[in-house]
Amino acid sequence: MKEERGSTVEVESLQEFDARVAAGATSLAGWHLQGVDMSARGRVLRNLDPAGALFLGCTLEPPDEQSLRARGALVFPVVPGIPFDAYRASLYTAEELYTGLDGSYEDTLDARVYAWSRQETTLDRSLTQALHDHAIDDALHELVREHRLVGVMGGHAVARGSAAFADAARLAGELTRSGLVVATGGGPGAMEAANLGAYLAHRSPADLDEALATVAAVPSFVPSVEAWARAALDVRDRWPGGARSLGIPTWHYGHEPPNAFPTAIAKYFRNAIREAVLLRVASAGIVFLPGAAGTVQEVFQDACENYYADASSVAPMVLVGREHWTRTLPVWPLLESLAGDRHMARHVHLVDDVSEVAPLLTST
Incomplete structure (x- = not known):
């Protein structure tokens, strides 16, 4: 019980x-x-x-x-006339969100819920969304209290088949094998790569290479979400029973479908809640892969949490890509200056290669 x-x-x-x-x-x-x-x-x-x-x-x-x-x-009572359970007791699975994909993406639960959320805002719909997100919070609590989670953030535009995609997958595999549970924003790009790497963490390097080649045949969810999702589901069918990982996507960005590799998906309506939750659950730290505005926002949201935290509550921050974070988007100088003489100073790291990440997180 x-x-x-x-x-x-x-x-x-x-x-x-x-x-x-x-x-x-x-x-x-x-x-x-x-x-x-x-x-x-x-x-x-x-x-x-x-x-x-x-x-x-x-x-x-x-x-x-x-x-x-x-x-x-x-x-x-049960809320009538909605395509989801507002009081659900568990997180989503990829199979559940993609139920109906045999037809088209528009037939799936994920797409139907997004379409419902795009209707005119009313008090009833706002209340129903709030009830749903509260239920997801409660279900997520069960996972978080039993595992140490590490966040992996990065650009949603990272294409399957790219070196950056493969690097993110291998990083997540290493983190998973070290005993951590990888948590991502649950979408495409670097997020999907990390969830894929975590899923296949206990398979051979050859299996991971084969899986990367399988999804690379459909580099993006544009123009076909169906083809993109089926390639991922084919990998799951080929290697069932993958290692645990978490995705935390949102219907606020419903034009970006959730990736199929997390074993648990905490999908929210409210993006602000989702962003806060994603940072909160990553008690083992967060890895920031090269990204753009969204990733920069997440860096400084996390930095703000660490800036005001006491010494026992600071979680490591690891930025990957010296050129990206010092020249392309010069986040690192500001972050380093912000850390200054705060408790967070010794927990903020800049590295060039994903192979340097796991030792920084598993040694704390």
């Missing part, structure tokens, strides 16, 4: 509910039941005290729902 947090008991499956009742539960006070089909448990519910329980998007027979409300439970 799922671990309890204080006086809260989170129940996310019918099996877990049955197990707790069989163990002798008579009161549901403090229980949070999320997305559970309770339609066949009406008799059991009537024999329990539901006061203080919270039912989020559970399937209930109308008389049972009325009974629960009358006896003190708080019931949030």
Whole structure:
């Protein structure tokens, strides 16, 4: 059964509910039941005290729902007319987001949710998005508390088949083999490369080379998202059961599809929340590969967190590409000056090669 947090008991499956009742539960006070089909448990519910329980998007027979409300439970019903579960209890998988790809990308869950999000903003839609993003936050907490995550940031325009793409994949593989869980923004480019490298971290270098060649046949999601996604899913089919990694994309950038290589995908509606979460979960540090405006923004968001952090809370920052970060986009001089005599000073690094990264992160 799922671990309890204080006086809260989170129940996310019918099996877990049955197990707790069989163990002798008579009161549901403090229980949070999320997305559970309770339609066949009406008799059991009537024999329990539901006061203080919270039912989020559970399937209930109308008389049972009325009974629960009358006896003190708080019931949030299933939200009708939306293409997703606003109270979902788990993170997404690539297979789930790309359900329907046999037709076209527009038929997938990912594309249908994006299309829904592009409708005129109303109070109901804003509230539904907030409920969904809160559920993703809760599901992500389970992953974060069990693993040390390292962020890998970089340009979304890095093409499959390029040296930069291969470097990002090999870096992520090395980080994964060192015991860290790679987290990215979940999109294309360097993000996809990192999730791919993490996925195949425990396969041979020859397998990784073959996978890189497979996806390189479709360098970009333009003009065909279907072909781009299928190439990635072909790699997953060829080597099932890859190593764990996390992607944190957003429907705010719905024109960029999520990559298929994370084993868990925390997809948000609100990009501001997603950006903050991505930095927060990377407790083992963040690697910044060459990128443009978005990556620069992430560098200084992270720097701001470290600037005000106490010594025990500073997370390493590693910028890869001396030429890029000192001349093309001279971020490093400002970052180095900002670090100054702060606690973060000894945790900020500039390197030229991805092979230099893992020792800096695994030695802290």
